[in-house]
Amino acid sequence: MKESLGANTLVYPTPVWVIGTYNDDGSANAMTAAWGGICCSKPPCLAVSLREATLSHGNIKRNGAFTVHIGTEKLIAETDYFGISTGRVTDKLADTGLKAEKSDMVNAPLLNEFPLILECRLKQIVEIGLHTQFIGEIMDVKADKDILGEKDLPDVELLRPLVFSPVLRHYHGIGELVGQAFNIGKKFKNKD
Amino acid sequence: MKESLGANTLVYPTPVWVIGTYNDDGSANAMTAAWGGICCSKPPCLAVSLREATLSHGNIKRNGAFTVHIGTEKLIAETDYFGISTGRVTDKLADTGLKAEKSDMVNAPLLNEFPLILECRLKQIVEIGLHTQFIGEIMDVKADKDILGEKDLPDVELLRPLVFSPVLRHYHGIGELVGQAFNIGKKFKNKD
Numbered sequence: 001m002k003e004s005l006g007a008n009t010l011v012y013p014t015p016v017w018v019i020g021t022y023n024d025d026g027s028a029n030a031m032t033a034a035w036g037g038i039c040c041s042k043p044p045c046l047a048v049s050l051r052e053a054t055l056s057h058g059n060i061k062r063n064g065a066f067t068v069h070i071g072t073e074k075l076i077a078e079t080d081y082f083g084i085s086t087g088r089v090t091d092k093l094a095d096t097g098l099k100a101e102k103s104d105m106v107n108a109p110l111l112n113e114f115p116l117i118l119e120c121r122l123k124q125i126v127e128i129g130l131h132t133q134f135i136g137e138i139m140d141v142k143a144d145k146d147i148l149g150e151k152d153l154p155d156v157e158l159l160r161p162l163v164f165s166p167v168l169r170h171y172h173g174i175g176e177l178v179g180q181a182f183n184i185g186k187k188f189k190n191k192d
Numbered sequence: 193m194k195e196s197l198g199a200n201t202l203v204y205p206t207p208v209w210v211i212g213t214y215n216d217d218g219s220a221n222a223m224t225a226a227w228g229g230i231c232c233s234k235p236p237c238l239a240v241s242l243r244e245a246t247l248s249h250g251n252i253k254r255n256g257a258f259t260v261h262i263g264t265e266k267l268i269a270e271t272d273y274f275g276i277s278t279g280r281v282t283d284k285l286a287d288t289g290l291k292a293e294k295s296d297m298v299n300a301p302l303l304n305e306f307p308l309i310l311e312c313r314l315k316q317i318v319e320i321g322l323h324t325q326f327i328g329e330i331m332d333v334k335a336d337k338d339i340l341g342e343k344d345l346p347d348v349e350l351l352r353p354l355v356f357s358p359v360l361r362h363y364h365g366i367g368e369l370v371g372q373a374f375n376i377g378k379k380f381k382n383k384d
Contacts, residue, residue, distance in 0.1 A: 001336050002304065002309070002334040002335055002336055002337075002341065003334070003337055003344075004332055004333070004334060005332070005333040005334070005335055005344075005345070005346075006332060006333065007235070007236050007329075007330050007331055007332055007333070008236055008330065008333055009230045009236045009238070009330065010308070010310070010333045010335075010345070010346055011230050011238055011260075011262070011310065012207065012262055012346065012348055012351060012366075012368065013205045013209065013212065013228070013348070013353055013355050014207075014229060014230060015203065015204065015205055015206070015229070018259070034230070035214075035229060035231055035232070035233070036227050036229050036230075036231075037206060037227060037229025037239065038201045038203050038206060038226070038227040038228075038358065039204070039227055039228075039239065039241045039242070039318075039320055039323060040227070040241055040320040040321045040323040040325070040326050041201060041320040041321075041322050041323060041381070042321050042323075043199070043321050044199050044200055044201045045320055045321065046201070046203055047229065047231065047239060047308040049230070049231045049232055050246075056349045063361075064295075068203075069202070069203055074201040074328075076370060076371050076376055076377075077371075077376050077377050077379055078377065078380070079281045079312060079376030079377070080230065080371065080373055080374065080375070080376045081377030081378075081379075081380040081381070082240070082377070083373070083374065083377065084374050084377050084378065084381075085377075085380070085381065086235070094378045095381075096380050104372065112194065115206070116240070117194070117203070118203065119349050121303075121345065124318065124319070124320065126231075126318055126327070128231055128232040128237055128315070128316065128327060129233075129234050129235050130232060130233050130234040131231060131232040131233060131234075131326075133231050133232070133239070135318070135320060135325075137199075138201065139199055140195060140196055140197070140198060140199055140367055141196070141197040141199070141200055141202045142195070142197070143194055143195050143197055143202075144194055144195075145194075145195055146197065150360060151360070152236060152382065153197070153202070153359055153360055154197075154202055154366060155249070155360075156204055156205070156355075156357050156362070157364075159204060159294050159314075161204040161205055161353060161372070162375060163347030163348075163366060163367070165346075165348050166230065167343075167345055168342060168343070168345055168347075169209040169368050169372060169373040169374055170348070170369055170371075170372065170373065171369070171371040171372070171373055171376070172348060172349075172366050172367050172368065172369055173365045173367030173368055174205065174303050174364050174366075174367045175364050175365030175367040176353070176356060176364065176365055177362055177363070177364055178265050178268060178354070178363050178364060178365045179269075179272065179363040180361060180363070180365060181269050181272055181273070181275070181361040181362065181363055182272065182275065182276050182361055182363065183272065184225060184268055184269050184271075184272045184360075184363070185268075185269050185271070185272030185274070185276055185277075186272075186276065186286045187269055187273075188269065188270070188277070188288050188374065189274040189276075189277065189287075191272065
């Protein structure tokens with residue numbers, strides 16, 4: 001018999017993404033979000049949901065673009081700070097000492113201290129409730145060489161992305177490799 | 193200088209969810225998806241993207257409901273199997289020996305061997321490209337008592353959810369607690 005925990009966003013794992021946008025004065029802003037995920041393979045798209053009250057919400061609408069920086073253990077304090085401060089009252093990048101460069105793909109900043117960055121062009125806006133969902137087409141992925149492993153693809157054990165637990169608000173690291181997808185379940189095939 | 197990896201769904205972490213639906217003959221189906229995430233806090237909603245070719249796609253449209261079972265290390269083989277087989281040619285639940293019960297909240301099945309299940313009512317459908325995104329309002333969350341920790345909320349170290357790496361198709365476990373969100377970034381506040 002299971003316990004009922006009520007209607008709540010108790011989903012695991014959730015990502016920790018730093019969303020990069022340009023403010024209307026051309027300065028760069030960074031905001032951390034955990035409400036997101038991939039939403040399409042072709043074209044490759046991701047979705048991130050933001051409250052209308054945020055500066056980033058207006059920035060994405062105005063610029064039609066944003067960047068997604070994967071939050072990592074190494075940058076945990078910076079990543080967290082971008083989620084608890086607001087660009088309306090402080091220059092978040094100056095506070096942390098991180099620098100922004102212009103993406104050559106979309107009208108949004110790159111914070112190159114983050115080892116993995118996705119450059120997105122706004123494709124669709126979906127109004128849901130408190131949050132607006134921004135669907136971005138992934139135009140390119142930029143990665144530091146030292147997080148690339150097998151097949152020159154990102155290796156999560158090198159990237160060390162943060163994993164967020166909603167409600168309890170815990171950041172966890174990535175654990176060990178426990179299996180190969182599209183393979184470990186084959187034991188149930190052709191049983192007869 | 194970063195490497196360009198091209199337009200690809202290289203996002204970390206992604207979840208591993210088993211989507212439960214009813215087929216048109218009333219039998220239960222289960223399908224694994226990694227393209228999803230939370231998309232709104234109020235009302236609490238999650239989004240999952242499926243290809244139109246899947247049985248689950250039609251099932252959600254017809255029934256207006258689905259369940260989300262968090263894939264876990266313990267059920268890694270079953271979880272993977274639901275992603276590599278199709279309900280069109282086999283009874284996936286029978287193959288794995290898992291049983292389905294009817295949810296008392298929505299018109300979708302519960303696979304109670306999974307320790308954490310979200311019961312969702314279809315709220316919105318968003319056509320994106322190869323994938324259709326289904327936005328479900330979370331009506332209730334059901335949990336096994338033995339995965340609850342602090343504040344009677346799910347403890348990811350007990351739940352042990354799978355974490356998926358797209359393209360390389362690796363399942364990882366959850367790692368250690370590395371920080372408290374909305375807290376560890378405070379060191380950058382009020383620096384002056």
